Amino acid sequence: MYQYVIAFVTFFLYLYMYYLFGAAVSRLLRLKNDPINELLYGLFVYAFIFFLYVLPLKLFYIKVDIIGRIWLIFLFIAAVTIHITHRKYLAEGWKNLFREWKSHKLVSSVVLLFTMGQMTFVEMYGRLYGGYNQTWFTGFVSNGAAYNHLMLHDPATGLPVTMFDNSRYLCTFLDHSAVFCRLFHMNAMVEVRTVETAIFIIFQNIVLWKLCKLLAKGKMDHALFGFFVCWTLKNIMVRSQLLPGFYTYFRTYEGKSFVINVSVPLLIYLMWKMHEEPENKGYLGCSIITLVGSMTYSLSMMFSYPFLLTAFVPFLLTKKGQRKPLIRNVLILGLIGILYFIVYILGKKEILDLSITFWN
Amino acid sequence: MHFDPAAFPGTKYFWETIRVFFSTMPKATCLILIGYVVLLIVVLIIGEWKERFFYIGSTLMLLITCVNPWMAWFLVNKLHFDDRYFRLFWLAPVVMLYIHMAVMIYRKAPKVGRIILWGLLMIFFGYSLWQISIRSEGLYHGGSGNKRMEIVDNIFKVEDDVAEACDIIDADSDTSKERRVIYDKDFYMEARAYDGSIVSILVPYFSYNGVDWDTAIEGKDWRGALRAIYTEKVGPCEKYPLDGDTLKLVMANARCDYVVLRKTSQYYNLWVDNFPVLGITEYYVVLKTLE
Numbered sequence: 001m002y003q004y005v006i007a008f009v010t011f012f013l014y015l016y017m018y019y020l021f022g023a024a025v026s027r028l029l030r031l032k033n034d035p036i037n038e039l040l041y042g043l044f045v046y047a048f049i050f051f052l053y054v055l056p057l058k059l060f061y062i063k064v065d066i067i068g069r070i071w072l073i074f075l076f077i078a079a080v081t082i083h084i085t086h087r088k089y090l091a092e093g094w095k096n097l098f099r100e101w102k103s104h105k106l107v108s109s110v111v112l113l114f115t116m117g118q119m120t121f122v123e124m125y126g127r128l129y130g131g132y133n134q135t136w137f138t139g140f141v142s143n144g145a146a147y148n149h150l151m152l153h154d155p156a157t158g159l160p161v162t163m164f165d166n167s168r169y170l171c172t173f174l175d176h177s178a179v180f181c182r183l184f185h186m187n188a189m190v191e192v193r194t195v196e197t198a199i200f201i202i203f204q205n206i207v208l209w210k211l212c213k214l215l216a217k218g219k220m221d222h223a224l225f226g227f228f229v230c231w232t233l234k235n236i237m238v239r240s241q242l243l244p245g246f247y248t249y250f251r252t253y254e255g256k257s258f259v260i261n262v263s264v265p266l267l268i269y270l271m272w273k274m275h276e277e278p279e280n281k282g283y284l285g286c287s288i289i290t291l292v293g294s295m296t297y298s299l300s301m302m303f304s305y306p307f308l309l310t311a312f313v314p315f316l317l318t319k320k321g322q323r324k325p326l327i328r329n330v331l332i333l334g335l336i337g338i339l340y341f342i343v344y345i346l347g348k349k350e351i352l353d354l355s356i357t358f359w360n
Numbered sequence: 361m362h363f364d365p366a367a368f369p370g371t372k373y374f375w376e377t378i379r380v381f382f383s384t385m386p387k388a389t390c391l392i393l394i395g396y397v398v399l400l401i402v403v404l405i406i407g408e409w410k411e412r413f414f415y416i417g418s419t420l421m422l423l424i425t426c427v428n429p430w431m432a433w434f435l436v437n438k439l440h441f442d443d444r445y446f447r448l449f450w451l452a453p454v455v456m457l458y459i460h461m462a463v464m465i466y467r468k469a470p471k472v473g474r475i476i477l478w479g480l481l482m483i484f485f486g487y488s489l490w491q492i493s494i495r496s497e498g499l500y501h502g503g504s505g506n507k508r509m510e511i512v513d514n515i516f517k518v519e520d521d522v523a524e525a526c527d528i529i530d531a532d533s534d535t536s537k538e539r540r541v542i543y544d545k546d547f548y549m550e551a552r553a554y555d556g557s558i559v560s561i562l563v564p565y566f567s568y569n570g571v572d573w574d575t576a577i578e579g580k581d582w583r584g585a586l587r588a589i590y591t592e593k594v595g596p597c598e599k600y601p602l603d604g605d606t607l608k609l610v611m612a613n614a615r616c617d618y619v620v621l622r623k624t625s626q627y628y629n630l631w632v633d634n635f636p637v638l639g640i641t642e643y644y645v646v647l648k649t650l651e
Contacts, residue, residue, distance in 0.1 A: 003515050125493070125510060126517055135552045142556030148536070158538065158552065158559035189516040189553050211456060216463045225474075228481055229462040233392055233455050235488030240385045244450050249492055260450050268453060272414065303444055308451050311421040315413040 006186045007194045014199060017075055018042035020082045021049070023090055029285040033093045034100075040206050040266070041286055043199075044293025051172040051296040058150040058175060059164070061358045065148060067175075068183040107220040111227060115205045119198045122249055126193060134193075137254055140168065142188035144178025151175070152358055164354040166347040170340075171255055172296045197252040204248065204261045211269050255298030263294035263301060264308060271312045274329055278322040284329045291333060295340050302344060305337045365442045371429030373436055377446055388491070396454045399461055415457050422452055518550035521641035525620050526555045528639035528646045533617070542590055543620040547644070551620075561616050562587055574599040577606070582613035590619075592626055602627075604634040611635070611649040619647040 019035060022042020026033065031041075050071070057067050083090070101108050139155025147153055151169055154161050168174070177191045186195075208230055209223070216222035237245035247257035267290055274283045294301045309330065316326045346352040368376045382390060403415050425431065426448045435441040435448075466477055513520040525547070533539050540561050543551060548560050561583055569587060572595025576584035588594050589607070600606050607630060618638070621631055623645055635647040 007515070121493075124512060126512060135549050138553035139556060142553055144556075146535070146556035147538075153556070156552065158556055187516055187554065188556065189518065192553075193517045194515060212459060212463070215456070215460045216467075219467075222463050222466055225466045225478070225481065226459040226463040228485055230455050230459050232481065232485045232488045233458055235485075235492050236386075237389045237392060238492045240381075240389060242381055242384060242446055243389065256447065260447070264451065265456070268456065275410070300444060300447055303441065304448055304451060307422065307426045307448055310425050311418040311451060312414075314417040314421060315410075318409065318413045318417075 002185075003187055003190045006184050007190050010180060010184060010186060010191065011195045011198060014195065015039065015202075017079065018046050020079055021045045023086055023093060024082050025289065027086060027089050029282055031282045031286070033089060033096055035093045035097045036206060038093065040203060040210075041289050043203060044289045047173060047176075047293040047296045048289070050176050051170075054150070054172050054175050054179075055170070058169070058172075061149060061152070061356075063148050064144055064150060064179055064182045067150075068179040071179060072183065104220045107224050110224060111205065111209055114227075114231070115202060118205070119201050122197055122201065122252060123194060126197070126249075126252075133251060133254070137174075138188050138192050140174040141177040141181060141192055144175065145181035145188055148182065149358070150178060152356060160356075160359055162356050162359070164347075164356060166344065166354060167299045169347070169354065170296065170343070171298060173255065173258075192253045200252050200258050200262065201248075203258075207262050207266045207269065211265055214269060214272060256300040259294055259298045259301045259304070263290060263297070264304070266290050267305075267308060268312070271316060274326060275316055275319055278319055278325040278329075284332065287329070287333055288336065291336055299344070302337070302340045306334075306341070309334055309337065365436055371433055373442075373445075374429035374432035377432065381446070381449070386491075392458075393454065396452070396457060399457050402461070403457070411460070415453060415460075419452055422448070427452075516554055518554050519643075521643050522547055522550045523554060524641040525639070525644050525646050526551055526558055528641075529558060529618050529620075530555065532638055532648060539617050540615060541618045541620060542586060542616050544590075544622065547620055561614065562590070573597050573602060577610065580613070582610050583616075585610045586614045586616060589627060590621075602630070604630065607631075607634055615650065617648070617650045619649050620644050621647060 019039045019042050022038030022040065022045060023033075023035070025031075025041060025045050026038045031037065053071065053074075054067060136156050139158070140151060143153040143155060143158060144150045151164055151174075152160060177188070177196060180186060181188050181191050209227060212223040212226035212230065213220070216226055234245040234248060237243045238249055240246060241250075244257075244260040247254060248261055251257055267287060270283050270287045270290065274280075274287070277283065291301075291305065294305075313330055316330060317323055319326055343352070347354050363376060363380060365373055385393075400416055400419060403411050407415070426435065432445060436445055466474060469477060514523060516523055525543075529539055529541065535555075535557060537557065539558050541551075541558050542561055551558055551560075569584070571579075571581060571584040571588060572593065573585055573588045574595060574597060576582070576588055577600045589602070589610075594602055619631065619635070621628065622643060623640075624643075625631070628645070631647055632645065635649050638646045638648050640646070
């Protein structure tokens, strides 16, 4: 029973913190005061801040208990501060959301019910027999929670390792899961397969809904039609591990699933919006937030992002008369991608020393 | 990728990737991907400039920068992308193009037409739900088999008896320390995720490694002997008897704290007669082998 209760508590805690962080950044960047957008971008902001916090602590073998307690204190202070300094902004956001809901009750309800149905289905039927990837992936989290240190043990075997895995040590969302498992005595499988999975499904649908509204030019019933076309196709394409649809249902909790189902479509959406409004720096800001936050989820993001950006550069540069801001945007986004790649190469070439001296 | 890159040198790797892609996909999925190419042609003919650059431009750029045999060779051989290469195919805006065209048709359709479109969509949507729930049995999952979506036993999404066996071990030990356990591969798949501090002493390989009981004990390879009896490949046992005393000697030296034994093991009685039983689940018995 405790695991059920703590799963609910953690789920709502995560969502609320994402929303608060998103609202703070939204106000800073002067974006539209929309709680759904703030929730969406807030996740990336939260993930990046956690990345900056936990990475040095991990490399200095600080215990998960200590990392978790400090992080909880920080979250409490941040939440109180944002509530005090942004109370009018938050209230206005909720009014906007309520107004939006009232004017599109039916469509919003259908999308919400569909999302809840997906979450329920994956939760009730998510039995993945023979899932070696789950073993390996969740092993990072269960090791962190069990041994009170992050990434010092092989996820597959549980045995101590002598080097941080160059392809994983930057994926701090796994560390985040381990921290909360340890703090709340939550089982790793509950955090990963229930809480994170539900969150990934929600965010996937938020992004897809944004894309559908964009392509439907704001008409909600058209967007709903597009939404169901989208899910019809994704569901049909579920039956091969080589396609992203598979990861939506069978391996929702993995970083690559998040990247391909949330980050990549969101970046594509933002590139389209940048093309429509090149002078609007808000889209650049959102792209940067999405990119830096996504890098903490999977190495796939770092490898695929340069190709993603390159693929849409011709599209961006076709905007006549307004190429300068778009070139600026492409350069900034490209630079961020390159920075991450450099850090990865430094680790791969052992210029960055990732050896573990904890066991000495 | 689900084949050995070394067996497909040069540009053959790319073509093998394409072959694996299409040979492991159901026909409906292949049709969707072929439909994407058709829609690109439609966009080329009737689309606006923006749409052409967005969809056709991005697809062409992906073909130039990564989805081609030469870049595949470079990315796999020089940058070691072999496990990740096929994910670059996912960058193509396939579903987005379908949404775009569907919404365009819907926008232009009269009221009756929209009702028909919704009707058709719901038929396909129902088919897609059938795909993920009933037909997901036999879906392509690389090297390992997979059953369809099955109802879970518990919130942990592991077998009840795996959770139960791990809990039996937890109740008997200090959960903050590593517990060295011998268990089989099926148990391992779920136990590692359920409890990270229950470590298998047979990793990374769970199967018999060719060292029989006599050879292992003679060479003081205690874990080898444990592997031999656990995998039921003990051999002739001519030099060292397969009895309780020898087994206890092996366990004492192998530094194995617990054994999670299948009830169907042919040496079940030997184990149970010589080590205390901590608990029994549906498929396993948990034994304490080291104090």
